[in-house]
Amino acid sequence: MSLVIVGTVAFDAIETPFGKTDKILGGAATYIALAAAKLGSQANIVSVVGGDFPADHMQLLQNNKIDTRGIEIIKEGKTFFWSGRYHNDMNSRDTLITELNVLAGFNPVLPAAYQQSEFLMLGNLTPSIQKQVIEQFNKRPRLIVMDTMNFWMDSAWDDLLEVIGMVDVLTINDAEARQLSGEYALIKAARKILQMGPEFLVIKKGEHGALLFHKNEVFFAPALPLEEVFDPTGAGDTFAGGFIGYLAQSGDISFSNMKRAIIYGSAMASFTVEKFGIEGLQALNNGELENRIQRFFDMVQFDIKIK
């Protein structure tokens, strides 16, 4: 089934302890769409870029069967640019440059061809823009997944809560779950957040895995212990793209299928962090992905006879 993705398509310049890049293709929608497309979902992007966005970047997306008709090109503008430097632990980073450029005036337009999509992924963006996209659907998508971050909790609280109230799945990290709920214990935080609207909550804990909450159930997915974390940029977006991409290609939004989707998202994110930018994700083939899924499965298996 097809999937609409709203988010940034951007230039990133990244420094890690292992090297640095010039401006490379980045942005939340890029990672989400590539991950979802790898799993066989039809990914349709809604975004905006400037006249400086190279034709070969657009071609790369299209070569992955991603529909780019919803990416507005503002010829006289410049593409959103982010630059960051990761610390030695790879868990923290400094933002060096944020140039919003064309993103500052982003007015998302849902192409008519996207109206039939049953899945909607709202990448991390201004909540009011996320809301505008939901409202452009003639018929509400079957599943809306929303990613957001602490920045909007500090700067757009009311708008954020309004959009959270409109979605089915919210994905945030553990610190953000604590900030959003005012609760330290994640199980209490989850309970409060599930009362704000979403039926499902995914709490991302980076190298410590992810938790999926639904009613009184909780599922825990570990992160694979990796030899090398080369560049964490895009890991969260790849996770989200793998998650919703798996759901969209199967058309099954049950809790048990969401568990599988979390594992697929985690596995795909593990490829992203092993290379710079989208390299790891691009090079990924099905055999490698299935091998890694098997490793996740093996890593948590134990048999126990309850007396």
Add this chain to the structure above:
Amino acid sequence: MSLVIVGTVAFDAIETPFGKTDKILGGAATYIALAAAKLGSQANIVSVVGGDFPADHMQLLQNNKIDTRGIEIIKEGKTFFWSGRYHNDMNSRDTLITELNVLAGFNPVLPAAYQQSEFLMLGNLTPSIQKQVIEQFNKRPRLIVMDTMNFWMDSAWDDLLEVIGMVDVLTINDAEARQLSGEYALIKAARKILQMGPEFLVIKKGEHGALLFHKNEVFFAPALPLEEVFDPTGAGDTFAGGFIGYLAQSGDISFSNMKRAIIYGSAMASFTVEKFGIEGLQALNNGELENRIQRFFDMVQFDIKIK
């Protein structure tokens, strides 16, 4: 099967955001022995206390079928005393008081009655004392598990490495694994540590679970997301006691049984942190424990068909 436990039997005074205690029964060997005894292992303690150690504390241990003949009482001395204050996040704490007292001159003596024990748990202590105990066995125990901490990496590096080279299982936390190996990626850290001697390595990550490494295999056990973390004191020792207690009562030291042992250790630790001191562990019954083991099992289950 029976189990020798070397470690502190102590007084703790604890402050958390939820309350504070006067001097209560604490110490690594206390938690380890209580956890192991709950699982049906014969736990035999080697430790030292002062003349101020109350008869009812000793009775409490004995009521749990713990052999206390190896606890030397130095009448004119005072029992080891630790006092600490936990911060609001419950993950960090300040040590307020450390009075070594009789522990300063601790000269462990293995009672003849303990010689037949096939399992040995070295609680966190001066490495040279841990070594003295190993050397008092006429026949090397079948399984030696060692707990230690960063303090000994800073102050007794050579002794520490020597003892690590003598044991089968090492349990440390993630920061300590990084310090011990000089590697940031835990999978690399584990590989180096396994070359130092132990066949198995357990990396404890607190609220993020635990990893068990053996040759090229890795097992991941989550931590249960808990409603309340009331007092983390003794969580690591309870984990270790549940781990070795499970192995000792079953007599099975295979990798698959170690996985189960990790889950039992994690489940028991989750009871310890819900109350002050040993209260949670003491009150625990089999039904509650089995329920929690089932929750661990359910939390990580997913079925996936690899194409």
